């Protein structure tokens with residue numbers, strides 16, 4: 001990956017073969033970004049996306065293989081127990097231009113991925129919420 005900083009914003013390029021979620025997480029750690037948001041677009045040929053089942057309080061994840069446009073990825077950056085925590089959602093378009101998506105677990109870049117990350121000067125932590133089964137903002 002490559003990145004260029006402009007004030008509190010970063011222009012990011014993630015290259016073919018790199019995994020998006022871990023790369024973004026490491027980037028936030030390396031640059032001390034604890035709060036902010038990410039939006040991006042590009043292409044993937046291997047992704048795992050999930051849907052949170054509110055009854056079982058579990059994520060049902062599905063693997064997608066084949067060329068897909070990332071149109072787009074959107075997510076937020078916060079922390080949980082002092083560690084960078086990314087919450088990312090993605091919309092993917094297949095060869096028939098059909099769209100599918102969900103909560104993003106991982107995606108391998110097949111061509112390129114371009115993102116803008118905005119860092120907010122602050123920190124919001126998360127905590128596990130029994131009622132929903134989710135890690136909610138601790139505000």
Ligand code: FE
Nearest residue numbers: 087088089103
């Ligand atoms: Fe989600």
